Amino acid sequence: MKLLTVVAAAAIYALMSAVMKEASSTGDASVALVARYVFACATLVPIYLASGRPTVRTTQLRWHLLRGGLGFGMFLCYTLALERLPLQNAMVLNSSYLLFVPILMLVFMRQRVGPVAVAGLVLGFAGIVVVTGVRPDGLLDWGSAFALASGVASAGANVIVARLRRTDSSFSVVFYFFGISLALSVGWALITSRSLALGNWWLIIAVGALSAVYQQLLAYALKHLSGELVSSVMASAMIFGFGLDMLMFQHFPSPRDYGGSVLILAGALVVLWAAHRRSRHTRLPELPSPPQPTDLAPSDRTAGVKRAGG
Numbered sequence: 001m002k003l004l005t006v007v008a009a010a011a012i013y014a015l016m017s018a019v020m021k022e023a024s025s026t027g028d029a030s031v032a033l034v035a036r037y038v039f040a041c042a043t044l045v046p047i048y049l050a051s052g053r054p055t056v057r058t059t060q061l062r063w064h065l066l067r068g069g070l071g072f073g074m075f076l077c078y079t080l081a082l083e084r085l086p087l088q089n090a091m092v093l094n095s096s097y098l099l100f101v102p103i104l105m106l107v108f109m110r111q112r113v114g115p116v117a118v119a120g121l122v123l124g125f126a127g128i129v130v131v132t133g134v135r136p137d138g139l140l141d142w143g144s145a146f147a148l149a150s151g152v153a154s155a156g157a158n159v160i161v162a163r164l165r166r167t168d169s170s171f172s173v174v175f176y177f178f179g180i181s182l183a184l185s186v187g188w189a190l191i192t193s194r195s196l197a198l199g200n201w202w203l204i205i206a207v208g209a210l211s212a213v214y215q216q217l218l219a220y221a222l223k224h225l226s227g228e229l230v231s232s233v234m235a236s237a238m239i240f241g242f243g244l245d246m247l248m249f250q251h252f253p254s255p256r257d258y259g260g261s262v263l264i265l266a267g268a269l270v271v272l273w274a275a276h277r278r279s280r281h282t283r284l285p286e287l288p289s290p291p292q293p294t295d296l297a298p299s300d301r302t303a304g305v306k307r308a309g310g
Helices: 004-026 027-048 060-085 087-094 097-111 115-132 143-165 170-192 200-226 226-236 237-249 257-283
Strands: none
Touching: 004 027, 004 060, 004 087, 004 200, 004 226, 027 060, 027 200, 060 087, 060 143, 060 170, 060 226, 087 115, 087 143, 087 237, 087 257, 097 115, 097 143, 097 226, 097 257, 115 143, 115 257, 143 200, 200 226, 226 257, 237 257
């Protein structure tokens, strides 16, 4: 039953992405970003009351600002990718964030990447090359570049959460993330938004509502399951992305799309498995598992990885 909750969260995340793609073509994606964070902030109110009104005081404001900026940047780049790529390609490349986490942990936290994780990285990045169809000059199309940028930003946000969780409560981490992202999304909408046809408002509301439901399902799953397991099952969002792309946008993936996606998924799962193996033998600085539901809903799109390398 608990695993089915994660599968449902993955399906809703894929559906939210599909609605975002529809909003980018027929509505206003920048306003949809605002709706996402308005609904996310609304979910914090009952959690705040149920958790005994935890403090949001912090001495790490600059890290919260950076984490909020990266989180907003991740979703903004993902939205721009959805405007330019088929749904499943944008989702697959965005999910490659799991491959960037151990690299950032190595660079910024000096956490060694073990041979098993290296094998997973090789598999995953080979899949990225296949999916993006990198040209001989080594350049990417803008859609692929935005999708990969969203993955890098998501990985960076997760690494910062690992640092913040050492000093701040999980509620504080998500409070600042949602608040900063909401402020940035409002600013972006004021600069870029256009008037919406009345019939398109359902897209905006749907994005916010689906985002809130997704977060609550994921929070419930994280209360009972490990971060590695949740992250592994959340990878099924790619499969739902393929189905929704065919159903809603009549885009049928090529053999290259299938092959590259399998490589990325396999690489991500190997990295997660390496993290799990390593966590059983040694205690290392933790990569963020998302905030637990006793405190709050998760702040990002997946559970994350507890540790990198292995």
